[in-house]
Structure formats: structure tokens, C-alpha cells
Amino acid sequence: MNLASFVLIRVELLMVKIKNADEIRELVSNDRYDRKRIFSIVAHIDHGKSTTADFLLKRAGLMREEDAGKIQMTDTDEEEQARGITIFTSVVLLAFEDKRDTEDKTPYIFQINDTPGHLSFTGEVSRALRASDGALVLVDALEGLMTQTETNLRLSVGEEMCKPVIFVNKVDRLISELRLEPKDTYARVDKIINECNDIIREIQPKDQDWVCSFQKNSVALGSAKDGWGFTLQVLNEKKIKPTLVFEKYAEGDIEWLRKNLPLDDTLLRMIVDHLPDPVTASAYRVKKLIDNVDWDSDLGKALMTSDRNGPLMGIISKIFIDPKSFRATLIGRIYSGTLKAGETIYLVGRKEKQRVKRLGIMELTDILDMQEVPAGNLFAMFGFINPAGETFVGTEMIPERGDEETIVPSFESIKYACEAVVSRSIIPEDPQHLAKLGDVVKKWLMADNTAKFHLQKESREYILSGIDPLQIEILTKRINEQVKIKVGEPIIVYREKITKDGTVFFTKSSNGHNRILMQMTPLDQKTIDLIQSGEVHAEMNPKVRAGILRDKADWDNKQARKIWDVYEGNILLDGTKGLQRLDRIKSYCVSAFRDWVSECILAKEPALGLLCTFSDATVHVDPAHTGYNEIASMMFSNLALGFLSASPKMFEPIQKVDIKVPSGSAGSIVKILSQHRGSIKEIKAEGAFERVIGELPVAEQIGIADEFRGATQGKAFFGYEFLGFKPIPPNLQEEIIMDIRKRKGMPLQMPNTSSYERFIYARK
Secondary structure, eight states, X not given: OOHHHHHHHHHXXXXXXXXXXXXXXXXXXXXXXXXXXXXXXXXXXXXXXXXXXHHHHHHTTSSOGGGTTTSOTTOOSHHHXXXXXXXXXXXXXXEEOOTTOSSOOOOEEEEEEEOOOSGGGHHHHHXXXXXXXXXXXXXXXXXXXXXXXXHHHIIIIIITOOEEEEEXXXXXXXXXXXXXXXXXXXXXXXXXXHHHHHHHHHXXXXXXXXXXOTTTTOEEEEETTTTEXXXXXXHHHHTOOTXXXXXXXXXXXXHHHHHHSBHHHHHHHHHHHHXXXXXXXXXXXXXXXXXXXXXXXXXXXXXHHTOTTSOOEEEEEEEEEOTTTOOEEEEEEEEESEEETTOEEEETTTTEEEEOOEEEEEEXXXXXXXXXXXXXXXXXXXXXXXXXXXXXXXXXXXXXXXXXXXXXXXXXXXXXXXXXXEXXXXXXXXXXXXXXXXXXXXHHHHHOTTSEEEEETTXXXXXXXXXXXXXXXXXXXXXXXXXXXXXXXXXXXXXEEESSOOOOEEEEOTTSSOEEEEEEEEOOHHHHHXXXXXXXXXXXXXXXXXXXXXXXXXXXXXXXXXXXXXXXXXXXXXXXXXXXXXXXXXXXXXXXXXXXXXXXXXXXXXXXXXXXXXXXXXXXXSGGGOOHHXXXXXXXXXXXXXXXXXXXXXXXXXXEEEEEEETTXXXXXXXXXXXXXXXXEEEEEETTEEXXXXXXXXXXXXXXXXXXXXHTTTOOEEEEEEEEEEEOOHXXXXXXXXXXXXXXXXXXXXXXXXXXXXXXXXXX
16 A cells, blocks of 8 residues: 555545444433443554554444554544554544344444553543553564553553553564464563563552453454454364464465454454443542542442432543544533533532533543533543543532531542653744743643643743653644744753751741741651652542541641641641631732742742641731742742751652663663663563663763664664652762753852841841
């Protein structure tokens, strides 16, 4: 097929409307939950997710038989097509008749998320899994278990309690490229399955056995490119020995395999038999995913059984913004009750009501309108926009005005595997569009909240931070389509932390009428982890937040209930008792705290892990003397003094790097890592390959992929996983701080206390 024909076919396919729409509506609406499956396809990049999805689309009648495995139809975005990778999760609905059912002819309805495999877009995976009950995990038979495979298993099984099945893809490469004998092929496949199961055993729910095996038919082998696959059950039914696959490749008869061992039939049967329906999954999933529910209440019982007649509760897990119209479609899952077109719902996190103007279900880029969508289904709706991960309930659950004690149930924050550690500055080509640019960026970051941005006040430019340069590149292209922008070079985002308790300082406002006594101490790692995972955040009910900190981080409950703010891994705590007029300055203190920790003092990098506790304060009786500037001056000076007294250091982001190379090539990889301040954690032999596992500063990562490929003649397979922040080596601390200060136009000297000592209040 030439390129022109390929493009034409692809365009025609992407214009195809939903097939058998009435049947799809009926299957979504009916109460045959035993016939419903909601799952995500997850894998390391280039392990074959989108190619596999082609065969499921073919089964749904959305593409031609001869195009399956070639078109990668779920990659609907132009950027995905140009790069040959999946960037955005695509939703596909598939009606499937199981030919094994001789009496019950009711079709199954599969609601499928085809997710990205690239580290840059791992947030899409997390969001898709929140709305799923199961995971089809793909592993490349040649590359084996890679870093992102492990990450996706941990997200699927450990974080979101999605039951897995495994498809070992690209077995054809073992036969055609490596020319392995059958016994060596089986040994390699067994090793991959065992490695997956080692992770599954470690993180699966305690009362579940989710280990996958060929004997249990929860593992399939095959080739998505060539369109064949089998489980043990399929081989036994058709009386085929696996060695026949080797014979057919020797004969060049791939068509026989595609016809007699069709991949779609094998995978769909495995999914029917081993992935749970919504009712079965809800019984064990919702207690982990949802907070603050009385499980004996009507809502609790409805959530446990995915009851369509119960109180309404669901989650908006994905925001799809059309790159041409920029219209936002909200996609998510109903866990209890029934969502209806035209009704008003309550957004728990944003504490606001919104009307559902249009409701339906998503099929790639098309929406099938529906008047209502019951529990146990995905949905798509228009009418408003809010960040992904938002919980919604029926309006009957709205607390009465002034009611601070009623806690509305909500989903736990979605867990992400990476942090925003690379930044680029963006400014509008037309300076008058600065505010418009802020609105546009905010909208795109609602869709991908693994990225962050803030306005740098001095330079009047936005700083957009993401997981890596590719994620930022994709976002800036989208933003540029709405507001023409200038984009700076990639910049690593560091963290400024303290390493001991700071001195207690008493500081005054610039007019001398207000004072605050405060100490800065390092937060414990348990608390930092709770904040960074989203389990603890500023918008929570203080009572709920205190309970989590008490149970999971050993906080005193009374102390935890007096937290004023939680921001970017830092906490501002009210340690006072019975002070007058404190509420008047609370919002100013919180705002100043956020401003300061966003751009700390060593090099205006974000602070991390600070616990700032004030134990006394004086607030002037006249509001004219307690404006923001006055309160900010005493807060900024106290925070700066406390930070500088606590042995501050700059910390850099670190990635785990996992590189698989041909035997004999590990030495060159070790040399490259050593030249880039990397450390080697493990080197192990895996048949014809060697695997080098190490750690690498993100600052050294840019361009290193080309070095890996150059040292191995392009035969290196590698992946990254975010590990956290570690101190910059002592001999590089000042050098890197000065480099950052120079780039930001700051004075080229280490900060000291002299600039803030005039704000110290001397007690009389």
C-alpha cells in the first residue's frame, strides 16, 4: 500500500460513524451487567496497543478486515499520526457475540480505553484506569517487561484495583528475527509471565488471586501485526499444537494463522472469562476508591452493587479538547445511579452546580447521544469544563449553606506515576494576550493535570512544567493554535528543601503593626507522600484530612485539624490558641505562603517538604493596617529567615533508567551513564540481552537516548520512571544554584539573612 492510499483509507475510517447505534444504546442501557466489561489496554511504548485495538475495531465493524493491524485507528489525532505514538486515550465501544453461548444470544458490550505507552503521557493511563474495572496488559515478546510495563501494572493493580490479563505480543519477532526454537520461545514467554506475576502478587488485593497463567487462559500469545493469537483453551478446542505456528512462518503462510487463530476472538474470549463485570468489580473497588461513605447507607449499598436506581455518583476521568473546535468533552464513569441529559449535578471538589447540556457515549471521535446513562458505564457529556478527576453527585447531596460539618463523599485523587520536572517559558507574541494565554493554558491543564503552570511576575511570562520535553511540546503546540506564543528552551525544575529544624523567628510587617512567630521544620516523608499522591490536599474537609494524617502519618488529630493550607508538598499550620482577629488575615497569609513556596529563596525554584507552624501573632485592630502587602512582608521575611537557618539544599529530579541491549553492550551503556552522573543499580543477563538498571538525573537525560542508540547500533530498548528528588552533589550545589540565578536574572551571590533582618521583631 502506498502512502497516499494509506492516508486516504485512514481519513475515510476516521469519518466512520458508530455502527449499530441502536444496539449499542440498548446494551449500554440494559441491566445485563454480566454482559458488560470496562477495561483499559496498557503497555510500554511500541508494544502494540493501538495495533491490537485495530482488531477489536474490526470486530466492531469500524474498519475493514484487510486494514486491521495497519491503520492504528485509535490514534485519531494528527500529532499521534505524525509521531506514530499514542498520546491521548481513545474510547471504543464494541458489541461482541460470544459464539460459545448457544442459549443466551445477548451480546457483550465492551467499553475500551486505548491508552498511551510513553512516559510523557502516563497521566492518560491513570485517568483511564480510574474508570475501568480491568486491564489488558501487553508485553513485547522481544523487549520483555520494560519500565513502563511495570509502572502500568502497579497503576492498574495496585492503585486502581483493575484486574489484569496478559497478551504477550510480537511472538512473530522471536520466530522471524531471533529464529528461536520452540522450547527457547516458550522459555522466554514463561519468563515474561513470571516477571509480571511477581509484581501482581506483590500488589494485588489481599483477598484476590489475580496471578495470570497460560494454564488458566488468562494469558494469550500472538502477533497484533500479523493478526493471530491464542490461549490454551483456543489451541485445545481447535486441536492445534503451538509448534504449528513455527511451521506456518517457515512456509510464509501468515494468512492461515490470521484465519484460524484470529486475534480478536482470542482476546475477547479471554476478557469475557477473566475480567470482571461492573457489579463484581464494584464490590471490591469502590471501598478503596471512594472516601467518606457510610457503606450501610443507600449510597454505600448502591456503590457496592453498581445500582442504577441508587443515588447518583460518578467521576469525570478525562477531558477531551477537540484540537480544531477547542470544545471540551467530559468523559467518565457512573458508579451509582443514572445520569440524565439536562439534569443539574453537583461537582464536589469545585463546590458548584452544573447542567448537563448533552449526554452520550464516546466512540473514538464520535458521540452517540443518549437520554440517560446508568451506573456501570462510561459516558461523555458537554456543558461545562472542570479538571479531570472531579467527583459529581446528585443535587440532593449539596450541603446547606454554612454547613461545614457535612462531608460529601468523593473519589480519592487519581494517582500519577510522575511529577512535573521540566519547564519551558511561554509568552504571547502579542503582550496584550497575556490574560487570554492564561485562560487557554488553564483549560488544557484541566485535561492534563500532570502538567503545571504559573505566572512569573517579574518577567511577565508563564512557566509551563511537565513530565518531560515531549509532553510540553505537545501542550505548547495545542496552546499555540489558540494564542500565538514564543516558547523558551527546556529547563529542569529543581526543588528547594531544608535538612534540619529552623530557628523560631518573630517578624513584623513593614508598618510594624502586625507580627507573627513561626518556625520552619522538615515534613516527614509519609506526609509528603500523602500530599504528592493527592490523598491530602487543601480543598479537603479539615476533619477528613486530619483523620488521614492521623491514621497514615501519625499526626495529632487536633493539630492536623488546624492546618491552614496544603500546597505543592508544603503545609502552613496554625499552632495558636484563641488569638483575636486571626481570621481577618488568614487568606493573606495563605496567599503569601503559596507565593513564597512557589519561588523559594535559593534560586526561585519551588520549595518541597516544608512545615511552617506559627504559634503566636498580633493583628492590628484597624483593617487599614492589615492589607496584603503588610501581611505578606512579615510572612515573606519569616519564611526566608526560617529557611536559611535550616541548612537548605537544592534537590534535583531523578529517573530510574532501564536499558535492554544486546549481550556484550552493557559496558558502553555503563560508561555513558557514568559520564552523565548516573549510578548503576543492577546488570543482569536475559538470554541474548543484557539489562542495565540505574538512576539518572533528569538534567542529564536530554539527548542521552541518542547516545544509547549510537553505542548499540540502534539496538537499545529503554524506558524511564520518575523516582523522586535527591540532593545535588555538594561539589555542584553552588554551581547549579548560580547557573539558575544567572538564567533568571538574579544577583550572582548566595542568599543570606541580611535582607530580612530589619523585619525581625525585638520583644520589649
